[in-house]
Amino acid sequence: MYIPRYRITTAILKNIGLVEAAREVIENAPIIPAWEAKFQSEARLKAAHYGTALEGNDLTLQQAQIIVDQVLDTPEQAAAAGVVGRERDVQEVINYRRVLDHLEQLKAAARTQLEYSKELLLQIHQLVTDKLVELEKSGQLRTVQVVLRNSVTGEVGFRPPTPLEVPFLVEDFLRWLNSDFGRSEHPVIRAGITHYVLAAVHPFVEGNGRTARALATLVLVMEGYDIKRFFALEEYFDKHAEDYFGSLMTVSNQATKLEDRDLTPWLETFTQALAIELTRIKESVRQVSVDTQIRKQQGKQVTLSERQMKLMEYLNANSQMTMAEARTQLPMVSEDTILRDLKDLMIKGVVVKKGSTKAAHYVIKK
Numbered sequence: 001m002y003i004p005r006y007r008i009t010t011a012i013l014k015n016i017g018l019v020e021a022a023r024e025v026i027e028n029a030p031i032i033p034a035w036e037a038k039f040q041s042e043a044r045l046k047a048a049h050y051g052t053a054l055e056g057n058d059l060t061l062q063q064a065q066i067i068v069d070q071v072l073d074t075p076e077q078a079a080a081a082g083v084v085g086r087e088r089d090v091q092e093v094i095n096y097r098r099v100l101d102h103l104e105q106l107k108a109a110a111r112t113q114l115e116y117s118k119e120l121l122l123q124i125h126q127l128v129t130d131k132l133v134e135l136e137k138s139g140q141l142r143t144v145q146v147v148l149r150n151s152v153t154g155e156v157g158f159r160p161p162t163p164l165e166v167p168f169l170v171e172d173f174l175r176w177l178n179s180d181f182g183r184s185e186h187p188v189i190r191a192g193i194t195h196y197v198l199a200a201v202h203p204f205v206e207g208n209g210r211t212a213r214a215l216a217t218l219v220l221v222m223e224g225y226d227i228k229r230f231f232a233l234e235e236y237f238d239k240h241a242e243d244y245f246g247s248l249m250t251v252s253n254q255a256t257k258l259e260d261r262d263l264t265p266w267l268e269t270f271t272q273a274l275a276i277e278l279t280r281i282k283e284s285v286r287q288v289s290v291d292t293q294i295r296k297q298q299g300k301q302v303t304l305s306e307r308q309m310k311l312m313e314y315l316n317a318n319s320q321m322t323m324a325e326a327r328t329q330l331p332m333v334s335e336d337t338i339l340r341d342l343k344d345l346m347i348k349g350v351v352v353k354k355g356s357t358k359a360a361h362y363v364i365k366k
Helices: 010-028 033-053 061-069 075-080 087-109 118-129 166-178 187-201 208-222 233-239 241-252 264-288 292-298 306-318 323-329 335-347
Strands: 156-158 320-322 351-354 361-364
Touching: 010 187, 010 264, 033 061, 033 087, 033 208, 033 233, 033 264, 033 306, 061 087, 075 087, 087 118, 087 208, 118 166, 118 208, 156 241, 166 187, 187 208, 187 241, 187 264, 208 233, 233 241, 233 264, 241 264, 306 320, 306 323, 306 335, 306 361, 320 323, 323 335, 335 351
Parallel strands: none
Antiparallel strands: 320 361, 351 361
């Protein structure tokens, strides 16, 4: 059985500590349902966009949003909706959206501990590469040798295992992932190892990166770290692509055999990415969370309109708000409408008004 080699360094410990701290805040913050939906929608979009941009997809975030939000299923539908781009790029985003759907379905259907099987891996790859590679190569382990070249110099940067080795390496890794020994590791470490091994074994002719990131995400989601589905590591990796690919390559070039490689440098990169992404989300959650004391007083979450959420976001960040400041947050809304929204917030016990006339301002009720 494959046993991954790595050391728990100070950097990894620090990163996992930040992940745990952010997880605690995000999962327990009294966020109103509409904001939860907004965070989830943004994370889903970023995963679909940046997860494909990493592989050279040229669609913009706005174009990807049309495909994801409107649940478009073909390049023709995307074109009719105003998405102008290469058919392949459109199909990649469609496919990754379907992968994200599949991960959510697996989580929703799970009644017991998920078995990470070869069939599951092939199913994810089939979704990733649908209509992008020949039918006989989609959802199938590769039967040819591949090499990874430097996109600038053309030099071979890494030569993955031979096709004869691939089935055995995949089965060996999955045996560890499903074992009691493997499951005793921290889920964040397990996810990082999953990502690395699939990227290094390179079991498919195409779509290895997207498949590796998807299965790593599934490990987090299934093992208690879905964190309300608020995060998308793909954005961080795309914006730090040199560090991301460089770290994978550094480990892969240590030794010929997978079992001889020290995964520590990659795990430092992976845990740092997750720590930074979740810390960013934690701060955003704090800004839009309705004050905890209000929830304790009322014993329930408060349903607010999108305009009211905007006002509450400002109040969370600035402690108080004048009418003039409220108008800056809702520039396209009449003053009468803003006053009605504020009055409704007062009726619901969320904010209170202090002072009168021009000196009046609003604060969150304590």
